Amino acid sequence: MDEAVSATAGARVPRTERGRRTLRLILDAAAAEFGERGFHEAGISRITQRAGVALGTFYTYFDSKEAVFTALVRDMSMQVRDHVAPRLSGTADAIAAEGAGLEAFIGFARAHKEIYRIIDEAEFVDQASFRTHYQSTVDRIVTRLRRGAARGEVREDIGEVHGWAIVGMNVFLGLRYGVWNEDGAPEEIAGTVNAMLRDGLKP
């Protein structure tokens, strides 16, 4: 799917730079509103107040509260990906890359604690977006590890089950050490898990 389109799924795509900035304001305000009040209590007029835009401006981009929520889940999913991706390159091997990715993710969760509230609530509000977020995360990890397998860095039979196991680990470590309580340095937490992964997936 075209990235520019998928970034604004559920939203009409702005054609101008000014439009893109306005959409960004609305999505950030929606993250704050849904993160703080949850989907059911959140309101479109509260989102526009937070964003400092007129109610009519909201409807230029979105038809409903459901539409902005769907766009927000997609947006947060891509924010995570974009935050983690640069940390993956330049690492020693496929396992080190996953370790750097987890460390970056825990840091992201600490800075964006609302992400769990929003993506987890998608399980109830927008099941399709919830599944897409996790399936695409799994797909990226499996692809990276299979490339590592081709280079002889990890076992050859990397499959979906490994991908789901690793995503589950990362999600729960981000919840526990990113959102609930920031005890422990992200690099140490990621290091502990990465040592397990390195021995566990060795060729």
Add this chain to the structure above:
Amino acid sequence: MDEAVSATAGARVPRTERGRRTLRLILDAAAAEFGERGFHEAGISRITQRAGVALGTFYTYFDSKEAVFTALVRDMSMQVRDHVAPRLSGTADAIAAEGAGLEAFIGFARAHKEIYRIIDEAEFVDQASFRTHYQSTVDRIVTRLRRGAARGEVREDIGEVHGWAIVGMNVFLGLRYGVWNEDGAPEEIAGTVNAMLRDGLKP
């Protein structure tokens, strides 16, 4: 905490066998109702209809929809534990026990698909019960693995981070292969992850 009390947290504890059966009917009906409709759409009168008990009977045990939800999360948490526990004994070592536990959990998730709907919604409806469920699951795993470490079966420095990583793996594998799609035999899925854990946590 006393198990008989914790089993009915949020509920008044029935003193007779008949009372315990009635409470069981209400909790099972609540699982069906919350699992199908979610917390916000669920209704006490619909729960009593499903259970085949009078509305007044409900209030003998619970004060509110919140109270029965809290009791249900605790009840499901203990159902998982009680379903998994017998499978852990008689296994070759600590790692094999965790593998048997994951296999049993995937089976439980297939038979009780509503468990995710209910426990995950607790993140929004009853955060304390949500945290208690996962923290106690982590505690049990860490305790078991440390006993294994004392027997020389796994590395000595097992800690909370390992516990959260394993719980996360299990939860996501249960969601993907238990609730969303039952492709793959639970023993094969658990076997794949257990091989990773065995090498990853070796002494």
